[in-house]
Amino acid sequence: MPKDATHAPDTLLDVRNLSVDFRTPRGRVKALRDISFPIRKNRIIGIVGESGSGKSTVLWALLGLLAKNAEVTSGEVRFGDRDLLHASEAQLRATRGEEISVVFQDPMTSQIPVLTYGRQMRDILYRRPNVTTVEKRRMAVEMLGKVGIPDPDKRIDQYPHHFSGGMRQRAGIAMALLTGPQLLLADEPTTALDVTMEAQIIHLLQDLQKELDATVVVVSHNLGLIAELCDDVVVMYAGEVIEAGEVHEIFHNAQHPYTRALLECDPARIDDVSRKLPVIPGDIPDLTKPLSGCIYASRCQRAMPICRQQTPPTITRGEMSLARCHLLDGPHHDPDWPPPLDVMTVGKGEAGARKPARVKRDDPLLEVSDLNVQFETVGPLRARLKGITQRHVDAVLDVSLSVAPGETVGLVGESGSGKTTLGRTVLNLVPARSGSVKFEGREIRNMPEGRFKPLRRDMAMMFQDPVGSLSPRKSVRALITEPFQIHGISGVNLDDEAERLADMVRLPKPFLSRYPHELSGGQARRVGVARALALNPKLIIADEPTAGLDVSVQGEILNLMTDLQAEHGLGYLVITHNLPVVRHIADRLAIMYLGRIVEEGRTAEVFNRPVHPYTQALVEGVPQPDPDRRRVHVSISGEVPSLLNRPKGCDFATRCPYAQDRCRAEKPPHVTMADGRRHACHFPLGQ
Amino acid sequence: MLYYLTKRLGLSAVVVCLVVLVLFSLLHLIPGDPATIALGPRATPEAIARYAEKMHLDEPVWRQFMIYVANAATGDLGLDVFSDRPVTAIIMERIGFTLALVGTGMGWAMLLGIPLGCLAAVKPNSWLDRITGVFSVGTIAVPSFLVSIWALLIFAVHLRWLPAIGAGEPGDLGDQVSHLILPAFAIGLSWVGYLARMVRASMLEVMGENYIRSARAFGLRPRRVIFGYALRVAILPTITLIGMGFGGMISSTVFAEIIFARPGIGKLIFDAVTARNFPIVQGAVLVATGLYILVVLISDILIAWFDPRVRESL
Ligand SMILES: Nc1ncnc2c1ncn2[C@@H]1O[C@H](COP(=O)(O)OP(=O)(O)OP(=O)(O)O)[C@@H](O)[C@H]1O
Ligand code: SF4
Ligand code: SF4
Numbered sequence A: 001m002p003k004d005a006t007h008a009p010d011t012l013l014d015v016r017n018l019s020v021d022f023r024t025p026r027g028r029v030k031a032l033r034d035i036s037f038p039i040r041k042n043r044i045i046g047i048v049g050e051s052g053s054g055k056s057t058v059l060w061a062l063l064g065l066l067a068k069n070a071e072v073t074s075g076e077v078r079f080g081d082r083d084l085l086h087a088s089e090a091q092l093r094a095t096r097g098e099e100i101s102v103v104f105q106d107p108m109t110s111q112i113p114v115l116t117y118g119r120q121m122r123d124i125l126y127r128r129p130n131v132t133t134v135e136k137r138r139m140a141v142e143m144l145g146k147v148g149i150p151d152p153d154k155r156i157d158q159y160p161h162h163f164s165g166g167m168r169q170r171a172g173i174a175m176a177l178l179t180g181p182q183l184l185l186a187d188e189p190t191t192a193l194d195v196t197m198e199a200q201i202i203h204l205l206q207d208l209q210k211e212l213d214a215t216v217v218v219v220s221h222n223l224g225l226i227a228e229l230c231d232d233v234v235v236m237y238a239g240e241v242i243e244a245g246e247v248h249e250i251f252h253n254a255q256h257p258y259t260r261a262l263l264e265c266d267p268a269r270i271d272d273v274s275r276k277l278p279v280i281p282g283d284i285p286d287l288t289k290p291l292s293g294c295i296y297a298s299r300c301q302r303a304m305p306i307c308r309q310q311t312p313p314t315i316t317r318g319e320m321s322l323a324r325c326h327l328l329d330g331p332h333h334d335p336d337w338p339p340p341l342d343v344m345t346v347g348k349g350e351a352g353a354r355k356p357a358r359v360k361r362d363d364p365l366l367e368v369s370d371l372n373v374q375f376e377t378v379g380p381l382r383a384r385l386k387g388i389t390q391r392h393v394d395a396v397l398d399v400s401l402s403v404a405p406g407e408t409v410g411l412v413g414e415s416g417s418g419k420t421t422l423g424r425t426v427l428n429l430v431p432a433r434s435g436s437v438k439f440e441g442r443e444i445r446n447m448p449e450g451r452f453k454p455l456r457r458d459m460a461m462m463f464q465d466p467v468g469s470l471s472p473r474k475s476v477r478a479l480i481t482e483p484f485q486i487h488g489i490s491g492v493n494l495d496d497e498a499e500r501l502a503d504m505v506r507l508p509k510p511f512l513s514r515y516p517h518e519l520s521g522g523q524a525r526r527v528g529v530a531r532a533l534a535l536n537p538k539l540i541i542a543d544e545p546t547a548g549l550d551v552s553v554q555g556e557i558l559n560l561m562t563d564l565q566a567e568h569g570l571g572y573l574v575i576t577h578n579l580p581v582v583r584h585i586a587d588r589l590a591i592m593y594l595g596r597i598v599e600e601g602r603t604a605e606v607f608n609r610p611v612h613p614y615t616q617a618l619v620e621g622v623p624q625p626d627p628d629r630r631r632v633h634v635s636i637s638g639e640v641p642s643l644l645n646r647p648k649g650c651d652f653a654t655r656c657p658y659a660q661d662r663c664r665a666e667k668p669p670h671v672t673m674a675d676g677r678r679h680a681c682h683f684p685l686g687q
Numbered sequence B: 001m002l003y004y005l006t007k008r009l010g011l012s013a014v015v016v017c018l019v020v021l022v023l024f025s026l027l028h029l030i031p032g033d034p035a036t037i038a039l040g041p042r043a044t045p046e047a048i049a050r051y052a053e054k055m056h057l058d059e060p061v062w063r064q065f066m067i068y069v070a071n072a073a074t075g076d077l078g079l080d081v082f083s084d085r086p087v088t089a090i091i092m093e094r095i096g097f098t099l100a101l102v103g104t105g106m107g108w109a110m111l112l113g114i115p116l117g118c119l120a121a122v123k124p125n126s127w128l129d130r131i132t133g134v135f136s137v138g139t140i141a142v143p144s145f146l147v148s149i150w151a152l153l154i155f156a157v158h159l160r161w162l163p164a165i166g167a168g169e170p171g172d173l174g175d176q177v178s179h180l181i182l183p184a185f186a187i188g189l190s191w192v193g194y195l196a197r198m199v200r201a202s203m204l205e206v207m208g209e210n211y212i213r214s215a216r217a218f219g220l221r222p223r224r225v226i227f228g229y230a231l232r233v234a235i236l237p238t239i240t241l242i243g244m245g246f247g248g249m250i251s252s253t254v255f256a257e258i259i260f261a262r263p264g265i266g267k268l269i270f271d272a273v274t275a276r277n278f279p280i281v282q283g284a285v286l287v288a289t290g291l292y293i294l295v296v297l298i299s300d301i302l303i304a305w306f307d308p309r310v311r312e313s314l
């Protein structure tokens, strides 16, 4: 884009040739290189890209709030007649929160815990000296009401920890909109939220944008969210904008091979679960090294020799549409590119290598029946003093579940539904109150640790946060052989074992001498898998195996898990809230709500014909990566009640669109249907 | 809250009882006749007999303990061996001096140390931060009795700016204040270092929190962000430190009071120990313990007041 281009009148903010470096001990990280894109008035613009592509850096650069070690090396950000990159601190402060405001990724950590919302919102309005405190409060209450906080005039005096995650994000939106900004920036606004909450927040943003005539920038790596919410899309890769355009252009007629690959990798888009998930092999390039040619060349499925030498041309289509690739113009122009959307351009998605048809065995590996787990919430003395009679909450209530060898069972539910507790109880890390847990037919519930320990070899856990659960001072080699030491297994050659395991999880040998902080998210996850596999377990309990991974890497891990299952006949219990993911790997699904399993059955059936209203809400709650399939309404409202006040009748009655009087009075029992599906609903759907 | 207070007061009572028990056992563990030990070798036989009766020494030890505790509960800590005056009255005369000293010492340390730590954290690696760092390490390393002696030598003896010893004329506030300056300086100095370091560390941590970035992104003024947001959270661990440090502060008053010849609990205990005046030692240690427990309680309540999450978990 030429420097002197006068921007169109409907451009609110124009980013031109922005480059940002970070000074680090490893050298200069060229985090943004020559970024240009317009933000058009009254539109919602989405910025997508993998982790580390520079999405957040763009947002912080707009606000002048880059980290201290950042240096803007070129460019300008035109906002009206100002250049925000070269504005004074005082000017910027007048812009931040007033004309440009932000909604943050994690509402749990981005709101100060020791001040009430009233106080925080009054502080934001500090630039209005002639508005009285009473008036400011009224404005804040009104805004809280607008974003859907019930009883705003009472709740405004509460602190962030009194609000649930979804409510906090609503309050965060209210804070950002309080001053009536022209531009609202939202950095991963729903990543920290559950599926049903996410759908609600997406619609809230959409409605507010229309109502307030605001312009919104949403940063996300969730393609579904972008397709559902945005008008314009900017695709970033490794610090460059590689493609931009209107949402339909991007999702239906993507020009750049990377955009294509991203779309093809999204599990939400792939209906054929018999194939492996496609992946984009390789990693994002090291931005401290000198870069030349096309930034995507090392991973591109169409890379040509010229790609590594020459910067690709920028092809502009419309007002804001652009793509940078040699295939689109110049001597290497390929008139057949891009192929129609149903042609896969990344790794064909090999068929067949999926699991062999399982022999139906009678004896399950794991069998949980009527399991109950309670947690104490108040001590006996305090309960006496405060007159509390209900000292416990039911974290897991009457759960029955089984996993056969070679089978994958997905356990799905929102946060607080008891999924992780169930997993931990099976592993005897949490005492159960009643019920039974059988492993290979043997009762193991509340078994003393001494007797249970040998069983831990047969059942392994894959933890949710791979980097956090790996000791930072141990090398990968030490980490993956640690289980041998924990179980005091001698007589094995640890080096051989380390290599065998690294091989199994396709981790290149040189990685064995690295330390956890030197691994990417996907590699750390592999180490987690290797550790779980070390002692040849029969059952693996995987807690959110792909949380926080990019779509391109997520597929790798899921494919790896499937391969290992086929090779070793492992049984998996996959705990997750990510429906598209379990849909690809699970044979059966169990849906949990407030500690109870509300529906259980074969994955395809549960997806295609949910019988429980909650399952239906979850399935419909997944945003589709297709702007033509936007949902018009949110299927369920409200949020998960606290375990402390479990509804008397059906747990879901407070949110269920079909709830009737009976639901509020009686708890629906578990019913097994003719096809083996089980549910807990008085009025199952489609019956 | 009520539950919390009840629990805390109950625990405090237990701690106080344990302290009394230890003090008691000490007296009885030393071989020989407790009365002779308590009164020292110079005591007359009549005094010993009177003491034995007064202290119920003919009763079994546990009875004596019960009697002491019961009396202490009503404010009766026994009689001074030498003057026969009630121990409580003697302590009450002195305690004001100690409280003034500790209060002033901690007060100036807080007034200087907390802002220093804050500023150092806001501009890490600036010259102010470096100076604060060196200063903190220096003052923490020097024991307060050395500071006392040097301060006395420099400011009182050599420069003659301030009075050297005593607590000043009763009733003359100016004189009392001028007598307070040097000892308060001496016992507070290392606390400036402690507090600056502590506040700096927790401020640095808090300044990296997401909610500080949010406050900035909403365009709040730096002053408001630092003092209204960051310090409000960063101060919490410091309050606990101050509460706990109070005990150390009381022990450093012993030196300061001896060196500056100030009346006060520290000096009282020291004199009583040298003179083997047991009822005074017992009483004074008990009162000091009580004070310490009270201060820790106050600091916990302050934290609860600053932090709603703590308040609600009480
Ligand atoms: N303060 C910093 N110091 C050094 N490097 C940084 C800093 N902040 C970001 N980077 C680097 O800049 C690049 C872009 O980071 P950025 O956070 O903008 O990515 P992102 O697209 O927002 O990723 P994510 O999806 O993980 O949030 C990355 O390579 C990152 O490692
Ligand atoms: S320029 Fe070459 S390497 Fe880059 S995206 Fe296009 S085809 Fe792939
Ligand atoms: S029992 Fe009633 S409230 Fe519960 S899910 Fe079924 S219809 Fe809804």
Ligand SMILES: [Mg+2]
Binding pocket: A055, A056, A057
């Ligand atoms: Mg980011």
